[in-house]
Amino acid sequence: MAAARDRILERIRGALGRSGPVPAATADGLLARMAQHPAGPRPAADWQPLARFRERALAASSTVDEVETSSAVPEAVAGYLARNDLPRSVVVWPALAQLDWQRGGIEAQARKAVAADAIGITGCFCAIAETGTLLQLSAPDRPASTSLLAETHIAIVPATRIVIGMEEAWALVRSECANLPRAMNFISGPSRTADIEQTLVLGAHGPYRVHIVVVRGC
Amino acid sequence: MQVASMHFKSRASEKLADPHLRAALDGLKRRFVPGRAAVMAELDFEATRDAAAAIRQRALDHLDFFLELFERNAAARGTVVHWAETAQDVNSIVTAIAREHGVRKAVKSKSMVSEECALNDALEAAGIEVVETDLGEYILQLGHEPPSHIIAPVIHKTRDQVSDLFAEKHRTARKTDIEALTREARERLRPRFLDADMGITGANFIVAETGSTLIVTNEGNGRMATTLPRIHVAITGIEKVVPTLEDVATLMRLLPRSATGQSISNYVSVTTGTRAHDDLDGPEQFHVILLDGGRSTILASEVRAILRCIRCGACMNHCPVYQSVGGHAYGWVYPGPMGSVLTPSYVGIENALDLPHASTLCNQCGVVCPVKIPLPELMRKLRERQYQRGLRPRHERTALALWAWLASQPRLYAWITAVGVKVLAWMGGKRGTIARLPLGRGWTGGRDMPAPQGKTFRALYASKHTPLSPRERGRG
Ligand code: SF4
Numbered sequence: 001m002a003a004a005r006d007r008i009l010e011r012i013r014g015a016l017g018r019s020g021p022v023p024a025a026t027a028d029g030l031l032a033r034m035a036q037h038p039a040g041p042r043p044a045a046d047w048q049p050l051a052r053f054r055e056r057a058l059a060a061s062s063t064v065d066e067v068e069t070s071s072a073v074p075e076a077v078a079g080y081l082a083r084n085d086l087p088r089s090v091v092v093w094p095a096l097a098q099l100d101w102q103r104g105g106i107e108a109q110a111r112k113a114v115a116a117d118a119i120g121i122t123g124c125f126c127a128i129a130e131t132g133t134l135l136q137l138s139a140p141d142r143p144a145s146t147s148l149l150a151e152t153h154i155a156i157v158p159a160t161r162i163v164i165g166m167e168e169a170w171a172l173v174r175s176e177c178a179n180l181p182r183a184m185n186f187i188s189g190p191s192r193t194a195d196i197e198q199t200l201v202l203g204a205h206g207p208y209r210v211h212i213v214v215v216r217g218c
Numbered sequence: 219m220q221v222a223s224m225h226f227k228s229r230a231s232e233k234l235a236d237p238h239l240r241a242a243l244d245g246l247k248r249r250f251v252p253g254r255a256a257v258m259a260e261l262d263f264e265a266t267r268d269a270a271a272a273i274r275q276r277a278l279d280h281l282d283f284f285l286e287l288f289e290r291n292a293a294a295r296g297t298v299v300h301w302a303e304t305a306q307d308v309n310s311i312v313t314a315i316a317r318e319h320g321v322r323k324a325v326k327s328k329s330m331v332s333e334e335c336a337l338n339d340a341l342e343a344a345g346i347e348v349v350e351t352d353l354g355e356y357i358l359q360l361g362h363e364p365p366s367h368i369i370a371p372v373i374h375k376t377r378d379q380v381s382d383l384f385a386e387k388h389r390t391a392r393k394t395d396i397e398a399l400t401r402e403a404r405e406r407l408r409p410r411f412l413d414a415d416m417g418i419t420g421a422n423f424i425v426a427e428t429g430s431t432l433i434v435t436n437e438g439n440g441r442m443a444t445t446l447p448r449i450h451v452a453i454t455g456i457e458k459v460v461p462t463l464e465d466v467a468t469l470m471r472l473l474p475r476s477a478t479g480q481s482i483s484n485y486v487s488v489t490t491g492t493r494a495h496d497d498l499d500g501p502e503q504f505h506v507i508l509l510d511g512g513r514s515t516i517l518a519s520e521v522r523a524i525l526r527c528i529r530c531g532a533c534m535n536h537c538p539v540y541q542s543v544g545g546h547a548y549g550w551v552y553p554g555p556m557g558s559v560l561t562p563s564y565v566g567i568e569n570a571l572d573l574p575h576a577s578t579l580c581n582q583c584g585v586v587c588p589v590k591i592p593l594p595e596l597m598r599k600l601r602e603r604q605y606q607r608g609l610r611p612r613h614e615r616t617a618l619a620l621w622a623w624l625a626s627q628p629r630l631y632a633w634i635t636a637v638g639v640k641v642l643a644w645m646g647g648k649r650g651t652i653a654r655l656p657l658g659r660g661w662t663g664g665r666d667m668p669a670p671q672g673k674t675f676r677a678l679y680a681s682k683h684t685p686l687s688p689r690e691r692g693r694g
């Protein structure tokens with residue numbers, strides 16, 4: 001094992017015309033550049049983030065609802081479930097257990113999702129306007145599978161957490177997390193496949209529907 | 219995977235005659251090509267791909283440094299990093315992990331590196347059940363076929379063929395609706411995810427600064443494989459490292475756009491380390507296998523730019539040769555222009571003689587490549603190497619030697635070409651086309667050759683330009 005590692009590194013160094021590791025000065029330069037996290041060219045962000053997020057989320061086949069405060073979320077969710085003829089029994093992130101789900105007549109269980117769960121409700125760490133994307137970071141009270149196993153995924157997005165692009169999301173992760181979480185999942189709409197005859201079908205292995213509830217004031 | 223790249227010519231002719239394949243490949247031109255163009259217009263493509271090429275090149279120029287950094291940061295989070303010199307080594311490492319931890323069932327999301335290794339065969343031989351979960355790869359596994367495209371592995375198959383296959387293998391009523399077929403596969407595969415002890419994935423990138431691996435999927439199978447089983451094994455090539463998460467952001471603007479015409483793929487999953495003790499899900503063990511498998515040799519060669527490749531598939535989607543013959547003709551894991559460079563470099567140029575020639579050098583691939591790999595130039599370099607090593611057929615070498623000699627005899631050259639043009643013009647007759655060309659039947663078999671009209675280029679040039687004075691000629 002160690003021998004394979006050494007031989008591979010040696011071959012790489014030989015290919016790069018060196019017989020040892022990069023010189024210390026070069027290494028320092030590379031590390032200094034990394035520490036600055038330089039961004040590449042970005043598309044012009046000549047839009048208002050919430051409007052752009054909504055437009056792009058819809059384009060990715062998510063549906064979007066907006067409410068004023070987080071206390072209005074359970075009723076909005078109940079309305080969505082009723083409109084779509086979906087069951088009112090849902091699994092929610094333990095982090096969202098404190099919302100008054102009963103107010104919407106929703107029977108919420110705060111636990112890890114299992115295969116039989118039809119509806120999974122999550123929050124998000126932030127959302128990306130450029131592409132209409134949710135970013136979820138795994139944590140003990142925010143399991144990754146809730147947005148994956150259920151046929152319907154409902155996500156709550158505070159408008160204040162909508163950032164412009166992936167670069168801003170990384171900056172937020174760095175400023176708010178001491179350690180990277182085990183999983184950082186960027187989600188853009190329901191799962192899909194076009195493997196057979198390039199025909200798009202929603203609902204491959206993950207959710208068939210992604211519904212986003214944006215909370216405007218927090 | 220068995221290498222069958224020596225048979226490109228015969229396979230290509232076979233494929234050209236297959237009407238189902240032609241219909242299937244039509245989808246490429248109709249969907250992928252315009253889809254990419256439309257969504258790429260959202261970016262300053264040239265500026266973004268300049269940056270992307272620089273990111274990849276910087277990683278390769280200091281590859282050992284970034285790999286060691288990745289290893290250190292990954293290990294700090296409890297990830298076990300393995301180094302594999304060959305495809306066989308990958309198979310032994312995965313099998314050993316499986317044996318040590320009592321793994322009986324594994325699920326896989328699409329990984330071209332694992333195709334290089336023929337990992338499924340090795341696992342099955344070791345008594346481990348392995349299921350492909352990408353819909354396309356699942357269809358291939360059922361039919362015991364290799365992929366024909368790196369992004370759309372069953373591009374060569376029609377819906378009817380999939381219907382027949384599912385009815386036969388699943389023993390269900392034959393369905394023809396694509397949505398119904400997809401649901402059937404989902405229902406078959408869901409229990410496999412829940413049951414599996416091991417999830418095997420590739421990695422689109424590995425990130426040096428954080429020790430993370432990243433996978434991109436649309437179906438969600440990659441997320442399943444990295445979340446549900448107790449062991450996650452990611453297999454990737456040593457060239458896949460990038461320095462920072464910001465570099466990932468730049469590359470991710472190009473990868474899905476180039477691949478499927480999406481501004482972003484449905485799921486981009488960055489995984490770092492193993493589950494914490496109080497996490498409710500996630501694997502207890504995370505292994506990353508870094509495969510050399512010929513890459514360090516390419517790094518030392520004149521085609522090293524191919525290592526920048528991010529496996530988007532745009533070069534094959536835009537290649538007139540791929541569009542006509544599909545991926546199987548290329549005879550190994552990687553088809554199209556990138557395959558024509560990679561395959562000979564991995565398996566030996568003597569084992570893939572036709573591939574660098576399976577191109578008109580029209581440079582469509584070079585124009586769309588998001589990391590600016592000069593694919594035609596690399597194919598030309600491989601052609602040169604074949605010639606230098608005496609690997610080209612005798613008649614070709616003789617013809618080239620003859621031409622080289624002739625080209626260095628200006629007067630004779632002018633005379634012969636002038637005669638040649640007249641003969642061809644005479645052969646073309648009034649219609650001005652030649653239906654059958656001696657020594658050129660390969661060309662005229664499918665179309666007429668337009669006969670040259672008028673004079674040779676040299677004659678025209680001479681009549682338009684006054685000859686140089688002796689003084690000027692002396693300077694030239
Ligand atoms: S060579 Fe370029 S265009 Fe082809 S798959 Fe690789 S990155 Fe994409």
